[in-house]
Amino acid sequence: MNTSGKKFLSILIGISALLLIIASFGDLQISKAVLNQNSIFGNIFQIFGMFPSSLIPFISAEIIFIYGLRQKNQISK
Structure with missing residues (x-):
């Protein structure tokens, strides 16, 4: 250098x-x-911050399911 x-x-x-x-x-x-509980800004972050943690398992399961279907269709062809 x-x-x-x-x-x-x-x-x-x-x-x-x-x-x-x-x-x-x-x-x-x-x-x-x-982090003020009376603040609308803090409440919005709290609500939207917890949302992705419940959404990630469903999206992951869907991706795995579709990947499995595609692999099954490729093997059977």
């Missing part, structure tokens, strides 16, 4: 560390705002 690449990488790591330190102080306020 040349010197300009090393300089860019060190600047990038420094900025990332600085942003991580700054964001760590605001994390509690953000969590309280998002």
Whole structure:
């Protein structure tokens, strides 16, 4: 790696560390705002966040079923 690449990488790591330190102080306020039970924003995330976990097994089973049907049709031909 040349010197300009090393300089860019060190600047990038420094900025990332600085942003991580700054964001760590605001994390509690953000969590309280998002996870407030009286907040409509938090309730929307709660409702839509739980939806995919119940949908994934059905989609997976359908994919496996269709794959099995296609394999069966290829074998019988």
